Amino acid sequence: MPKKMDPQLRSDALQNRERILQVAIAELTRSVDVPLSAIAKKAGVGQATFYRNFPSRDALVWEVYRYEMAQVADLAEQLLQTSPPQQALREWMDRLAQYAMTKAGLADALRQASSAPECSEESRYAPVIGAAQRLLQANEKAGTIRPGVTTDDFFLAIAGIWQIDSKGDWQPRLKRLMDLVMDGLRAGALARAS
Numbered sequence: 001m002p003k004k005m006d007p008q009l010r011s012d013a014l015q016n017r018e019r020i021l022q023v024a025i026a027e028l029t030r031s032v033d034v035p036l037s038a039i040a041k042k043a044g045v046g047q048a049t050f051y052r053n054f055p056s057r058d059a060l061v062w063e064v065y066r067y068e069m070a071q072v073a074d075l076a077e078q079l080l081q082t083s084p085p086q087q088a089l090r091e092w093m094d095r096l097a098q099y100a101m102t103k104a105g106l107a108d109a110l111r112q113a114s115s116a117p118e119c120s121e122e123s124r125y126a127p128v129i130g131a132a133q134r135l136l137q138a139n140e141k142a143g144t145i146r147p148g149v150t151t152d153d154f155f156l157a158i159a160g161i162w163q164i165d166s167k168g169d170w171q172p173r174l175k176r177l178m179d180l181v182m183d184g185l186r187a188g189a190l191a192r193a194s
Contacts, residue, residue, distance in 0.1 A: 017053045019043040024064050036060070069127050072099055076131035085138035086145070089185075092135055093178050096128070097161045101170055129155075139185070146188035157181045 023043040027034040036057060040050035054060040075095055079088035132151045139145040160177050164170045 016043070016045050016049055020045060020050060020053055020060075021064060021067055024060055025068065028061065028064060068099065069125075072096055073127035073131040076135050080134065080138055084144075085135070085142045086186075089135045089139050089145070090178070090182050092131065093158065093182065094175075097158070097174050097178055100161050101164065101166045101174060143190035145185040147190065149185060154185075157184060 020039065020043045024039050027039050027042065036050065036054075037047065039060075040047055043050070054063065072092075072095060076088070076092050079091050082088075083091065129151050132154050136145065136149050136151065136154060140147055140149065158178070158181055161174060164173055164177070
């Protein structure tokens with residue numbers, strides 16, 4: 001999740017931070033080695049402003065990751081409020097997979113930053129694991145997936161997305177893989193009336 005912001009921060013300071021994050025998302029996705037000065041320049045902020053918000057590359061990378069993961073996690077609730085559980089789960093799977101495929105540069109940056117002491121496995125993945133849990137529980141309750149599917153089961157089942165070459169024509173293969181996983185989740189469902 002994004003860091004809690006000091007309520008005393010001026011609106012222009014919040015806007016600067018948000019601009020830095022947006023530029024960093026785009027730039028780190030393209031290249032893990034992008035100079036921080038280039039991110040600051042594209043965001044339209046000075047070096048002092050940049051480093052006041054993000055004192056190191058690791059701090060920036062992990063904040064980008066938290067920001068992006070919060071977006072993916074929050075989507076689960078939105079989908080559950082607007083779609084039947086089975087459709088919400090499938091749409092969320094697509095969004096998670098799209099994120100995984102299009103953020104290859106960010107994945108490299110995360111691997112490099114993973115030695116940062118403040119980044120425990122639990123805190124890194126908690127929002128997405130929680131979102132998956134809510135979607136799985138809603139589907140189990142609706143009888144649209146087999147009972148007893150855990151988040152560990154789910155993430156192991158979709159782990160194949162990290163094996164797809166993101167440089168090629170990956171979209172059709174990704175869709176097929178997610179359809180296969182969804183079919184597997186449905187097998188043995190208690191299937192209340194469709």
